[in-house]
Amino acid sequence: MTTKPRKKSPDLKPVPRKVPTRTRLTPVASPSGKPNQADIAYARLRELILSGAIAPGSFVLELEAAARLGMSRTPVREAMVRLRAEGIVEIRARHGMRVLPVSADDMREIYEVLTSLEATAAGLVARRGIAKEALVSLNMAVANMDDALDRDDLEAWAQADESFHRTLINSCGNRRIIQTVDQFWSQAHRARLLTLRLRPKPTQSNREHAALVRAIAKGDADAAMRLHQEHRERAGRLLTDLLSKLP
Amino acid sequence: MTTKPRKKSPDLKPVPRKVPTRTRLTPVASPSGKPNQADIAYARLRELILSGAIAPGSFVLELEAAARLGMSRTPVREAMVRLRAEGIVEIRARHGMRVLPVSADDMREIYEVLTSLEATAAGLVARRGIAKEALVSLNMAVANMDDALDRDDLEAWAQADESFHRTLINSCGNRRIIQTVDQFWSQAHRARLLTLRLRPKPTQSNREHAALVRAIAKGDADAAMRLHQEHRERAGRLLTDLLSKLP
DNA sequence: GTGTATAGTAATGCATACGTTATTGAACGC
DNA sequence: GCGTTCAATAACGTATGCATTACTATACAC
Structure with a gap:
């Protein structure tokens, strides 16, 4: 297929381009x-x-x-396609779109x-170095987790935990x-909500986080990878065990 | 503008329904x-x-x-949304959809x-064991690669290499x-085509594949992970180096 | 009572129409 | 000759209409 000769070079020539080459990599919203309407439908449905x-x-x-969102089927349809992707x-x-249940096997x-990619990310961070503010964020998140644990505030703990992992990634x-990682986090989100109150006090998680931060600060990529891998593997086992006993 | 159905009830009530079938988990393309028409448009455009x-x-x-594919804009639009995802x-x-160039940085x-996920996959295969036919496939792919290398047939080598990795995954x-992995393979595909003829003879790749098969057959997950990781890291470095020197 | 054929209906897949908006090109002032 | 303004236009985003088709329920045969 040839592109219509607008002003741009049309055909198969691999012309290195100086087009406003900012690759938009976020699937979440199309235009910045x-x-x-399609973006709205997507965001709203996703949230729900x-x-x-x-x-x-x-x-x-x-x-x-469409009726609930006050628009026609067209943008809703597009949103559904995105959610499926x-x-x-x-x-x-x-039958419309069916919200996929997340089974214990899915969680595995x-x-x-997540274990694979986050461990890799931790290794990359350690190897390439981390910005000062990010390191501060990590330490703050660790402190917040400790604090939340003392107060038995699971909600706050989960929030700090999420902040930690998000900063790291x-x-x-x-x-x-x-x-x-974002995409798979969102798939795991509902299950985490479900099991938050069922799991034991995450004291070990806190220790693991602190150790990970030390490895990153030292630039020890191997240790960072290993630590994060063990951290996530443990969390994953916990979650899937809980889930498989739950329903 | 006509009257909009302003049913701004912000919540969608879930519709209870019988769920007769098992969850089908194929988010990308599901021409099950x-x-x-949308599936066709998606497949055709992707291929192109x-x-x-x-x-x-x-x-x-x-x-x-749409004109090219002999259909209206609607299914084409859906296909483009999928490709963007x-x-x-x-x-x-x-401006329509723009085919994203794959820079050296993108390849990195x-x-x-790929390094992360494939190494994990290799570890999983080793840990969980591999079906007999799959192991045969792997060994055959290795043999084909050796053979192709002897004949200096890069095309055949690439095909055997792909077969190896696909079987493994x-x-x-x-x-x-x-x-x-599939998704990111397809993104890397064009660059691999581009550089296939520029790279040195992949003798080392062949040795690595053989070692990996041995680790898997032995059930040595750690070795399998490590071997695959090194394998992909080396290939990635090679490719990105070539790409960054190329245009 | 159970199973099957059939007609009605609902929801979709796709085409198309329409209003909106960014882009192009030309007119115009400098 | 160059830059700015404005209108024409192209392409899109969205709504809507239509044909198709899977599902449902009813009727009927056994």
Whole structure:
């Protein structure tokens, strides 16, 4: 297929381009500027799913969603396609989109991916060095976790934990890792919510986080990778065990 | 503008429904039954991009693609949304979709992801054991690579190499890893085509593959992970170096 | 009572129409 | 000759209409 000869060079010539080459790597929103109806539908549906307002396993018809969101089927349909690409719904003809339940086996898969990529990210951070502010953020998150643990505030603990991991991942210097980890986090999110109150006090998690920060600060990539890997593997086992006993 | 149905009830109630079927987890492309126009558009465009028929950096308008594919804009648009989610194009209003060029830096990112996930997969395969047919496939691929190397047939070598890695990944027992690796493979595909003829004879690659198979057959997960990691890291460095010197 | 054929219906897949908006090109002032 | 303004236009985002098709329920045969 040839591109229409606008002003740009059309054909197959691999012309190195100086086009405003900012690759948008976030699947979340298409334009940075103005969200269109499809973006809104996507964001709203995603929010409803991740918060649990739309129960796993339930179906949502295009027309239903369109009516509720005050738009036509077209942008809703596009949003559903995006959500499917993200792996959090499936689309079945004449049943609408179905919010995928996250089974214990799914959680195992998700945590295997997260373990792999996050450990790699931790290694990258340690090897390439970390910005001062990011290191401060990490230490603050660790402190907040300790604090929350003292107060038995699981909500605050989870929040600090998330902040820790997000800061770490965002420092890894690989947008594709960031994006992919994000995607699988969101899939695991509902399950984490579900099990937050069921798990034992995460004292060991706190120790692991602190050790990881030390390895990163020292620039010990191997240790950082290993520590993070063990950390996530343990968390994954815990979660899947809980989940498989739950329903 | 006509009257908008302002049913701004901010919540979507889940629709309870019977759930007869088992969860199907194929987020990317799911022409499970019969492919519809959108599936066709997706497959055709993807093929055109990955084969290089649509040059990196070039734009394709919705209308162009629709005319070319003999369908209306609607399914083409859906296909483009999918391709964007896969990270191989971006969509810019009034310019259509733009095939993203893969820079050396992009390749670094992609190979970091692949190194991580494939090493994990290799470890999983070693730990969980591998089906007899798969092991046969691996050994056959190794033999084919040796053979191709003797004959200086780079095309055949690349094919055997791909077969090796695909067999390995598909044996890992984690659909999400398989899917994600697939996605990033396709992003790296064009660059590999580009550099296939520029790289030195992959004798070392062959040795590495053979060693990896032995580790897997022995069930030595740690060795398998380590070997695969080194293998991919080396390949990634080679490729990014070539790419950064190329254009 | 159970199973099957059939008609009705609902939801989709796709095409198309329409309003909006960025881009292009030309007119115009300097 | 060069830059700015403005209108024409192209392409898109969205809504809507239509044909298709899977699901449901009813009727009917056994």
